[in-house]
Amino acid sequence: MLIECKNASFGYENQIYVSHVNFTMNEGDYICVLGENGSGKSTLMKGLLGLIRPYEGTVAYGPSVTGQTIGYLPQKTVAQKDFPATVREVVLSGCLSRRGFLPFWSREDKMRADKQMERLKVKNLEKECFRDLSGGQQQRVLLARALCATEHLLLLDEPTTGLDPSVTRELYDLLRELNRDDHTAILMVSHDIENALCDASQVLHMEKEMLFFGTTEEYRESAVGKEFFRKSGAGRREMTWN
Amino acid sequence: MELIVRMFQYPFIQRAAIVGVLVSLCAALLGVCLVLKRYSMIGDGLSHVSFGALSIAMALGIAPLYLSIPIVIIAAFFLLRIQENGTMKSDSAIAVVSSSSLAIGITVTALTSGINTDVSSYMFGSILVMTDEDVVLSVLLSVIVLILYVVCYQKIFAVTFDENFARASGVRTRLYNLLISILTAVTIVLGMRMMGAMLISSLIIFPALISMRLQKSFRGVVICSAIVSVVTFLVGLTASFLFSTPTGASVVIVNLIVLLLVSLIQHLRQNA
Numbered sequence: 001m002l003i004e005c006k007n008a009s010f011g012y013e014n015q016i017y018v019s020h021v022n023f024t025m026n027e028g029d030y031i032c033v034l035g036e037n038g039s040g041k042s043t044l045m046k047g048l049l050g051l052i053r054p055y056e057g058t059v060a061y062g063p064s065v066t067g068q069t070i071g072y073l074p075q076k077t078v079a080q081k082d083f084p085a086t087v088r089e090v091v092l093s094g095c096l097s098r099r100g101f102l103p104f105w106s107r108e109d110k111m112r113a114d115k116q117m118e119r120l121k122v123k124n125l126e127k128e129c130f131r132d133l134s135g136g137q138q139q140r141v142l143l144a145r146a147l148c149a150t151e152h153l154l155l156l157d158e159p160t161t162g163l164d165p166s167v168t169r170e171l172y173d174l175l176r177e178l179n180r181d182d183h184t185a186i187l188m189v190s191h192d193i194e195n196a197l198c199d200a201s202q203v204l205h206m207e208k209e210m211l212f213f214g215t216t217e218e219y220r221e222s223a224v225g226k227e228f229f230r231k232s233g234a235g236r237r238e239m240t241w242n
Numbered sequence: 243m244e245l246i247v248r249m250f251q252y253p254f255i256q257r258a259a260i261v262g263v264l265v266s267l268c269a270a271l272l273g274v275c276l277v278l279k280r281y282s283m284i285g286d287g288l289s290h291v292s293f294g295a296l297s298i299a300m301a302l303g304i305a306p307l308y309l310s311i312p313i314v315i316i317a318a319f320f321l322l323r324i325q326e327n328g329t330m331k332s333d334s335a336i337a338v339v340s341s342s343s344l345a346i347g348i349t350v351t352a353l354t355s356g357i358n359t360d361v362s363s364y365m366f367g368s369i370l371v372m373t374d375e376d377v378v379l380s381v382l383l384s385v386i387v388l389i390l391y392v393v394c395y396q397k398i399f400a401v402t403f404d405e406n407f408a409r410a411s412g413v414r415t416r417l418y419n420l421l422i423s424i425l426t427a428v429t430i431v432l433g434m435r436m437m438g439a440m441l442i443s444s445l446i447i448f449p450a451l452i453s454m455r456l457q458k459s460f461r462g463v464v465i466c467s468a469i470v471s472v473v474t475f476l477v478g479l480t481a482s483f484l485f486s487t488p489t490g491a492s493v494v495i496v497n498l499i500v501l502l503l504v505s506l507i508q509h510l511r512q513n514a
Binding site for chain 1: 278280392393394395396397399400402403404405406407408409410411412413453454457458459460461462463
């Protein structure tokens, strides 16, 4: 078991945005969190990361999720648009969780960062400035950073926002490889239902509260799933017409 | 050259140079974080609070630094909380705090001693007001700021680049944000006597802006800011001695010239 939510509710400033979340995430799972905008996906993500506490219920972590070491791929922040930092500096900052009070990086940290950069094919960009990279390259760098934090569990918050379709496909392939070959458990918030469902083993559908949790096959057959397919399909067609 | 030697024979120039270099260094290092975190206005707000605190200290006859440092630290804490909670738009909150403390400061002074040269020197800075005691305190605090910055460098980077990620990996981001704002508060109070309440925030913003145009890495920007701030301060100090202009204003003008030159070069290079 990696994460277990029991009847958990999350929110800000005494207002609950997400309630009755019940699910268990195990090693090697690939869970896709679906839901429309404002359905509380990002709030749930913050709750799972421990950035906000549950108002009710509990969130428990398995023994391999020591402390708060979760690999996290957040949505882009405004600051990052003109932030002067090399790829190497960004990736290394992922090692922060595994170190104590020492002010400098150890050899082990550096080797770890090298390994992740090679694996995500950004080693050649090592000395480049993060802000000058393309959207897809930036996501790969941030993924390398997340993997420096841990290889057990990755949480991704809409990782494909703003990427063009081919780069999006590449990112999904990469995630599938990580999940299949390295047994990295993945929990991804997404609104890109078709792509996400190709790879995910389980689906968690949010609509202020948890409407569905089960395998992808079950989801395709469920009323919630069918409804969401219909809506997102219709939505997409309208978008292309415009 | 001869002139510079002669200049440094004056004890008040020596004091100004020591304090100025250390404060510029602290301001430049912290400035990189503040500018990148979009907190530059906090520096500006705190300098006004510092002015208010100084006026009150003068009216009460207390040594200015002892009163203003704690007050400004408290103000820094609240400004940060406002920014984090988002209860009030942070830019308007800072404007409210700035103008209120300026108003309180001026009113207090007018009621007690009247607006005089002392007030003017706090507004626009003066290198003559520094006593030996100020120098010792400034050196001590600046060294503490520098040491803390170096020790926490990696965490400061993480908190500046991506606060949510840092928090998810177990960094106590609140603590480091607080640390950054306390260090900024101390730096501002120390630098304010020389640079003036109106001009001190330039010491925080200019070097960071200049270096961000020149460097690609965070470490490069930090180191470059440190160098830029010390050099521009010394050039500004010399210029103020040569042309008998106010020190603070001279330093800001030197910074402005460098920023314009760097921007011009960057522009030309991009178009070439």
